[in-house]
Amino acid sequence: MPSLKDTKRRITSVRNTQKITHAMKLVSAAKFSRANQAVLAARPYGAAFDRIVGRLAAGVENLENLESMELLRFVEVPKRVLAVVVSTDRGLCGSLNTNVFKAAVRYVRENTDQGCEVDIAAMGKRAGQFYRKVGLTPMITREKVLERPTYQSAKAITDELSGLFTSGKYDRIVLIFSEFKNILTQTPRVKQLLPVVTPDFGDDEHDTLDFIIEPDAHTVLEGMLRKHVINTLFRVLLEGGASEHGARMTAMDSATKNAKEYIRKLTLLYNRARQAAITKELIEIVSGAEAV
Amino acid sequence: MNVELVSPAKSLAKVKATKLQVPGKDGYLGILPGHAALVSELGLGELIVEGEAIQPIRLLINGGYVEVVNDQVIVLVDAAEALTEIDVARAHKSRERALERLATKDPAMDVTRAQSALARANARIAFCK
Numbered sequence: 001m002p003s004l005k006d007t008k009r010r011i012t013s014v015r016n017t018q019k020i021t022h023a024m025k026l027v028s029a030a031k032f033s034r035a036n037q038a039v040l041a042a043r044p045y046g047a048a049f050d051r052i053v054g055r056l057a058a059g060v061e062n063l064e065n066l067e068s069m070e071l072l073r074f075v076e077v078p079k080r081v082l083a084v085v086v087s088t089d090r091g092l093c094g095s096l097n098t099n100v101f102k103a104a105v106r107y108v109r110e111n112t113d114q115g116c117e118v119d120i121a122a123m124g125k126r127a128g129q130f131y132r133k134v135g136l137t138p139m140i141t142r143e144k145v146l147e148r149p150t151y152q153s154a155k156a157i158t159d160e161l162s163g164l165f166t167s168g169k170y171d172r173i174v175l176i177f178s179e180f181k182n183i184l185t186q187t188p189r190v191k192q193l194l195p196v197v198t199p200d201f202g203d204d205e206h207d208t209l210d211f212i213i214e215p216d217a218h219t220v221l222e223g224m225l226r227k228h229v230i231n232t233l234f235r236v237l238l239e240g241g242a243s244e245h246g247a248r249m250t251a252m253d254s255a256t257k258n259a260k261e262y263i264r265k266l267t268l269l270y271n272r273a274r275q276a277a278i279t280k281e282l283i284e285i286v287s288g289a290e291a292v
Numbered sequence: 293m294n295v296e297l298v299s300p301a302k303s304l305a306k307v308k309a310t311k312l313q314v315p316g317k318d319g320y321l322g323i324l325p326g327h328a329a330l331v332s333e334l335g336l337g338e339l340i341v342e343g344e345a346i347q348p349i350r351l352l353i354n355g356g357y358v359e360v361v362n363d364q365v366i367v368l369v370d371a372a373e374a375l376t377e378i379d380v381a382r383a384h385k386s387r388e389r390a391l392e393r394l395a396t397k398d399p400a401m402d403v404t405r406a407q408s409a410l411a412r413a414n415a416r417i418a419f420c421k
Contacts, residue, residue, distance in 0.1 A: 038301070041301060041302035041303065042300060042301060042302070044296075044298050044302075044303040045298045045299065045300045045301075045302075045303070045368065048296065048298050048366045048368060049368060051366070052331065052357060052359045052366060052368070055359070055361065056331055056359075150301070151299075151300040151301055151370065151371070152371075210328075210329060211329045211330065211331055212328055212329065212330040212331075212332075213330075213331050213332070214316055214317065214318070214321075214330070214331070214332035214333060215317060215318065215333065219333065220331055220332075220333055220357070223333055223357075224357065227357075227368075227370075230300075231300060234300055
């Protein structure tokens with residue numbers, strides 16, 4: 001049985017840890033609400049954007065030349081694929097990153113089995129560390145992508161990725177990231193970034209309007225495709241940020257609860273040991289007195 | 293007409309307006325109630341929204357789209373700055389930097405980038421006057 005002093009020291013240590021995890025939970029909660037607000041604030045743009053594209057596509061008749069746009073260059077059997085793995089910079093957020101890496105490893109394996117080459121772009125410090133550990137050199141490494149992402153930073157990354165795609169270096173670019181469902185659930189997802197998956201223009205509920213289009217339909221649609229790619233990445237980054245803080249909050253909450261439970265057990269142990277010591281001393285005194 | 297101003301990061305304004313001016317790619321567009329259906333790319337310049345019940349909104353925008361359908365106007369902007377957000381001194385500095393870069397005969401210099409930096413700086417300075 002550990003000595004009284006040892007148990008006491010452990011209780012203090014666990015209590016200190018609990019204080020830290022509790023503080024981290026509060027910090028994450030604050031950061032989460034900010035990240036969540038950013039996600040919500042970005043929604044009107046996406047909605048308005050989709051609305052315009054839908055109406056425009058319905059209103060413009062000759063969309064045949066759509067195939068000529070380089071961001072839509074579709075290859076039936078891609079030879080070279082770039083997987084962009086989006087992770088956090090810091091740990092202590094439960095299994096968030098691990099799940100993303102698992103999904104990434106699975107994706108890479110499935111595609112290599114089909115005879116296609118997969119390169120990695122590691123976004124976030126943890127992804128870099130992970131690939132260094134498994135002995136792979138990512139094509140691109142970037143850090144701090146989830147820390148207050150801005151449209152400009154998303155644009156910079158997209159420009160780099162689009163360049164690799166349009167130059168023909170890669171036939172497909174996918175994002176592997178954790179999708180933010182709600183504060184308790186974040187699921188890893190694979191989403192194709194390039195070639196652009198054309199949204200379903202099928203619904204004819206939009207009135208076919210006679211649009212004046214400046215400068216012309218092709219240019220506008222092509223420009224909007226480019227924006228669509230940036231916006232897709234921007235949303236992934238925003239959601240990634242919300243996921244990170246949400247996951248950390250839950251992880252720290254359960255750590256705090258664990259610490260509480262552990263303290264309870266240790267206190268029990270401590271009290272038992274203390275009681276045993278008292279009993280022992282009493283027995284010693286009594287038997288000493290009897291011997292006299 | 294209803295005007296909705298949105299940037300990727302947030303919704304900027306949603307107002308009833310009587311007049312809207314946006315910088316089209318090839319020159320300014322004025323939009324009044326009853327305008328025909330329109331989609332246009334936007335360039336660099338000043339956006340002005342005026343209405344009866346609102347304070348006029350003036351923003352310097354750079355790139356985006358405007359859509360007009362049945363007096364519903366959506367303006368999607370990539371970047372927008374209000375008068376108070378612009379640092380004129382910085383704009384002057386970046387103007388000089390861009391001019392310097394354009395003056396050098398270095399073949400490694402990115403002309404388009406320098407030119408757009410110059411255009412941005414000029415627009416900022418003009419906007420603040």
